[in-house]
Amino acid sequence: MSIHARHTRRTRIWSAAGVxxxxxGVIAIxxxxxxxxxxxQPPAEAAIPVAxxxxxxxxxxxxxxxxxxxxxxxxSTTSGTRxxxxxxxxxxHSQTTKGPILARSMPVHLSIPAIxxxxxxxxxxxxxxxxITTPPLARDSHAYWLDVSPxxxxxxxxxxxxxxxxxxxxxxxxxxxxxxxxxxxxxVTRADRTVAVFxxxxxxxxxxxxxxxxxxxxxxxxxxxRLMTCGGRFDYAKHSYESxxxxxxxxxxxxxx
Numbered sequence: 001m002s003i004h005a006r007h008t009r010r011t012r013i014w015s016a017a018g019v020x021x022x023x024x025g026v027i028a029i030x031x032x033x034x035x036x037x038x039x040x041q042p043p044a045e046a047a048i049p050v051a052x053x054x055x056x057x058x059x060x061x062x063x064x065x066x067x068x069x070x071x072x073x074x075x076s077t078t079s080g081t082r083x084x085x086x087x088x089x090x091x092x093h094s095q096t097t098k099g100p101i102l103a104r105s106m107p108v109h110l111s112i113p114a115i116x117x118x119x120x121x122x123x124x125x126x127x128x129x130x131x132i133t134t135p136p137l138a139r140d141s142h143a144y145w146l147d148v149s150p151x152x153x154x155x156x157x158x159x160x161x162x163x164x165x166x167x168x169x170x171x172x173x174x175x176x177x178x179x180x181x182x183x184x185x186x187x188v189t190r191a192d193r194t195v196a197v198f199x200x201x202x203x204x205x206x207x208x209x210x211x212x213x214x215x216x217x218x219x220x221x222x223x224x225x226r227l228m229t230c231g232g233r234f235d236y237a238k239h240s241y242e243s244x245x246x247x248x249x250x251x252x253x254x255x256x257x
Contacts, residue, residue: 039164039171040178041231042203042245050182052199052250098222100251102153105192107145110160112227114184115176119143121160121188135163141172143227150223152188153196153251157217157224160188164229164241174229178203178245186225186249193257198225198249205231205243216246223251 107121124133124144135144145152146159163172186198206212216226225248232243 039175039231042178042180042205046181046203047205048182049202049248052183052201052252096221097155100153100254101155101223102151102190102194102196102251102254103192104151104154105190105194107152107158107160107188107190107196109189110143111187111189112180112184113187114181115179117143117173117176119162119173121145123147124161132161135161137163137166137169137172139169141169143173149217152190152198152225153194153223153254155220155223157220157226158188159217159226159228161228164231164245174227174245177227177229177247178205178231180227180247186227186247188225189257194254195257196223196251197253197255199252200247200249203245203247205245207232207243208241211244225249225251 106123110117110119110121119142122135122142122144124135125147127133132146135142141163143160143162146161149159150156152158152160162174162177164174164177165172180200180203182200182202184200186200188196188198190196216228227247227249229245230241230243231245232241234241
């Protein structure tokens with residue numbers, strides 16, 4: 001399948017996506033929630049994108065059928081059970097790509113040195129209604145790769161999500177996600193023993209009511225990565241956070257383990 005066909009298919013699937021992400025770790029005990037340490041939130045200057053992707057390169061070879069199947073869909077909610085909305089389709093994607101592109105390979109480990117994250121990557125998918133399945137809450141908190149998104153290093157936005165905290169266990173795997181800044185390094189080890197190296201371009205906090213679905217999940221001209229968790233103010237009446245934190249990153253290199 002050509003790059004154009006792959007992106008056309010991804011656009012069609014993403015157009016059915018929902019708006020906000022439910023990876024907050026719903027907190028049932030309000031007293032415990034009040035006692036928790038507040039997670040870092042990104043400042044306004046973290047939302048200013050910087051260029052990290054290498055100069056435009058020649059388009060990669062046509063993807064294999066396995067690679068082409070990585071077209072993604074996702075939706076998310078403030079409660080894990082309700083679809084919020086449907087975005088408009090994105091325009092058709094250009095054939096020109098920027099930076100390195102890797103073949104499909106399953107992600108197995110996530111490393112974010114700037115915030116001390118070392119997590120084996122588990123896989124999570126969609127519910128029958130098309131919403132993202134909420135990761136389980138546990139003492140041993142993990143990050144999760146969304147299995148309908150491209151694998152890290154493929155063309156397009158690969159999505160990794162995780163909880164910020166919980167009343168029972170406290171800070172979770174992405175508690176410090178809001179501390180990341182432009183050009184911080186993110187490394188994803190893959191099943192083919194390559195390490196995909198990404199640099200952060202910017203970090204945004206979005207109100208769930210106005211989550212920019214296509215900006216997060218839509219087509220890109222490079223191998224992109226999205227790290228996502230909950231953030232903003234905690235609504236004690238609803239027992240959930242009001243915002244999402246999204247870290248945008250781009251593939252800059254790779255090496256073998």
